[in-house]
Amino acid sequence: MPFESEIIPLQAVNDAVTKAHGIRLFVLRTDLNHPDFSGNKLFKLKYNLLEAQKLGKKTLLTFGGAFSNHIAASAAAGKKYGFKTIGIIRGEEYPELNPTLQFAKRCRMRLHYVSRSLYRNKTELYEYVEQQFSAENYYLIPEGGSNEFGVTGCKEITEHINMDFDYVCTPCGTGATMAGIVMSLKQNQNAVGFQILKAKGYIQKEVSQWINKFGESSAADLDDSEMFSPAGNWNINENYHFGGYAKVNKELAVFIKQFELENNIPLDFIYTGKMMFGIYDLIGKGFFKKGRTIIAIHTGGLQGNSGFSFRSLIHE
Ligand SMILES: *Cc1c(COP(=O)(O)O)cnc(C)c1O
Secondary structure, eight states: OTTOOOOEEEEEEEHEEEEEEEOEEEEEGGGGGGGGSSHHHHHHHHHHHHHHHTTOEEEEEEEETTTTTHHHHHHHHHHTTTTTTEEEEOOOOOOOOOOOHHHHTTTOOOOEEOHHHHHHHHHHHHHHHHHGGGGGOEEEEEEGGGGGGHHHHHHGGGGOOOOOOOOOEESSSHHHHHHHHTTTTTOOOOOEEEEOOOOHHHHHHHHHHHHHHHHHHTSSOOGGGGGOOOOEEEEEETTTTTTTOOOOOOOHHHHHHHHHHHHHHOOOOTHHHHHHHHHHHHHHHSSSTOOOOOEEEEEEOOOHHHHHHHIIIIII
C-alpha cells in the first residue's frame, strides 16, 4: 500500500528578509509528493485508505466544495489504489466543470451535487447519502479527510523533517493537520498554526479536542511520553486570514508572486500563501528570535490555483 519511504524535499529559503533577521527558514515541500495527489491531503488519506482496505470496501465516498483539494486528492488516490470514488459536491452543478472537478472526473470520480443547506447539516447530509448510496457499501471519509485516521496520518509529517528545528508552521482549515503535527512534537519544538477561516477560537478548540481525544484513547499503549507535547508549545495565529476563507487582497497576491519569483516556491491563495505571508510578517516583527530554525509545511493546494481565476471570473 501507499506512501512508504517517500522523500519529501526540504528547501532552504535564503532571501533578504530571512538574512536580515538571522532566521533559518526551510519549506517542507509536501506539495511535491506526487504529481496528482500531494500535500497534507495525502497524509490524511493514508490511514483512511488502509482502513477501507481492511474493511474490504471497494468505494470511497467523500465530500467537498467544488474547488476542494481533498476532492482532487481523493479522486486521484482512489484511481491509483483501486477504489471507486464518489464525490458529494457542495452547491449547484455548473454546465462547465471547473479544473478541480474536471480532474476528479478524469480520475473517474462520480460527482453528486447537493444544496448548500443540506451540505451544512452533517446529520441530514449523512442520512441522505446513506439513502442514495447504501447499495455501494462505501467507506465514508469526512470533508477534508479530517477524522481520526486523518490526524494519525498527519502525525507522520514531521518525520520528514530530518534536521533540528525550533518552529514548525502550518496553515489550518479544520485543524486536523495541526493536531497531528502538535502531537508529534518533541521537547523544545513549537508549532504555529495559521487559521485561514475567520472564526475566532475555532482552530484552537478543534486542536485541543483532537489532542484530548488521542490522549484518552491511546494513553494505555503510550510508551513514549515525549510524543505528547507539553502544553504551551503550540499556538494558533488568527491575524492572517485576510477576511476569511478564499478571501484575497492585492497585498497577498503581490506577496505570493514575489515569494515565488525570489524563492522558486509556488504558493496557493487559500492556505500556504496566507501562512507564508504570516511567517514573513512575524519575522519582521521579531516574533521568531535570531538564529531560530523554522520549518514551514507546504501543504499543497496548488491544484486550486487554476480554479482560482476561474472562480473569480465565473462564480462570484
Ligand atoms: C486542506 C488543506 C489545509 C488544511 O488542513 P486541515 O487539516 O483541514 O487544517 C491546509 N493546506 C492545504 C493546501 C489544504 O489543502
